[in-house]
Amino acid sequence: MLQLTAILRSVYPNLSPYIALLPDLPIEEMKKALGKEKITKLSFNENPLGPSPKALAAMAQALQTLNLYPASVDNVLQAALAAKEGVNPKQIVFANGADEMIVLTALAFLAAEDEAIIPAVTFVQYLAAVNLMGAKPVLVQLTPDFRIDLDGILKAITPKTKLIFLCNPNNPTGRIIPEADMAAFLAQVPENILVVVDEAYHEYAADSKYDTSIKFIGRGTPLLVIRTFSKIYSLAAARLGYGISSPELAAALNRFRLPFNINGVVQAGALASLGDEGQIQKARDMNEVGKQIVYEGFAALGWDYIPTNGNFVFVDTGRDAQWIYEQLLEEGIVVRTLAGYGLNSFLRVSIGKENEMRALIEALKRIVDVSK
Ligand SMILES: *Cc1c(COP(=O)(O)O)cnc(C)c1O
Numbered sequence: 001m002l003q004l005t006a007i008l009r010s011v012y013p014n015l016s017p018y019i020a021l022l023p024d025l026p027i028e029e030m031k032k033a034l035g036k037e038k039i040t041k042l043s044f045n046e047n048p049l050g051p052s053p054k055a056l057a058a059m060a061q062a063l064q065t066l067n068l069y070p071a072s073v074d075n076v077l078q079a080a081l082a083a084k085e086g087v088n089p090k091q092i093v094f095a096n097g098a099d100e101m102i103v104l105t106a107l108a109f110l111a112a113e114d115e116a117i118i119p120a121v122t123f124v125q126y127l128a129a130v131n132l133m134g135a136k137p138v139l140v141q142l143t144p145d146f147r148i149d150l151d152g153i154l155k156a157i158t159p160k161t162k163l164i165f166l167c168n169p170n171n172p173t174g175r176i177i178p179e180a181d182m183a184a185f186l187a188q189v190p191e192n193i194l195v196v197v198d199e200a201y202h203e204y205a206a207d208s209k210y211d212t213s214i215k216f217i218g219r220g221t222p223l224l225v226i227r228t229f230s231k232i233y234s235l236a237a238a239r240l241g242y243g244i245s246s247p248e249l250a251a252a253l254n255r256f257r258l259p260f261n262i263n264g265v266v267q268a269g270a271l272a273s274l275g276d277e278g279q280i281q282k283a284r285d286m287n288e289v290g291k292q293i294v295y296e297g298f299a300a301l302g303w304d305y306i307p308t309n310g311n312f313v314f315v316d317t318g319r320d321a322q323w324i325y326e327q328l329l330e331e332g333i334v335v336r337t338l339a340g341y342g343l344n345s346f347l348r349v350s351i352g353k354e355n356e357m358r359a360l361i362e363a364l365k366r367i368v369d370v371s372k
Contacts, residue, residue: 015132023335042349042360043336043348044236045171048352048356051273054273054279076271078094085212088247091245091246093242093253095243095257096262097240100239101241101242104253106130108253112135114161114162116137117153119167147173147175147177150177164193169205174309176207182216190221196226199225201232203231204311205310212225224245225243225244226242226243227241232311238263238265238270239262291313293357293358294351308351314347321337321339331359335350335360
């Protein structure tokens, strides 16, 4: 009998299956898995506020034309986003989530002999996309204070380097790359390398040294900025991400894109969301409240955390974080461990609603007290 592996692409053995571990499950599945009525999910950086009511109304309206193919290129959403970001509509490429934008980029640029540089502690999809193409991921450790090591990345560049992935603000640390450091870095990257800056948490970034990298597009080394409607816009289930780059790079990426990769319902929802600044401010305010509760709580526990520029907090529990994670599960609270990065004492906690964050801190105080 034919072995499937004989006809699958040779990268196949290097691809990890998407294993949905408990923190990755939808909340209803978590309830089943844990046998609990109530679950507080703080493992996916989901926005607890939910989408703009204007978006929901527009999406309900769009359901009326579900029989028709959606807009593809040069659409109204593209024009609205371009106006908001101060770019030309031709600089925007749409994707089925930022995840797909990452894969599209890898598809467009990487062949088997190429290298892509990735910080060792960052969003996992960059590594997955590089592996998908059978290219070589080159991991660069963070600095001891958990910053992306831009000098280390420059040193890791070889003649085979095609892509550099940066996440700013970085998931899971919540740290930013200051604008001045980004400028100095980009000025040193050879022009035959594409730098990808994933700004999934752009709208949450509060540090005054942070700014979007859109301003560096078209100045020197090629640059692609990635954004998403999954986080502050709270449309994660609807799947919409986009890239902003030079018109030339956008046109190139569009050739690798399926023409109908983003559905009409999410296009309507995203357009309406852009017109609802009040909702964005509400999401930011809710995040601020939750942040302060966990900061105070972690400080009371004596835990070191990094003040975040996202909707999640990176914290050192000073002990086996897996144990804390398991104790929290008993209480129906799901957070994320970071042992996969070798950070055994760390957790990443998404910022939920005020009452959820209070419950988390109360639970942690009980757990840590008991362990004494
Ligand atoms: C959540 C997240 C994404 C994924 O966004 P989607 O648009 O839902 O695919 C991309 N990058 C980072 C850093 C994220 O945290």
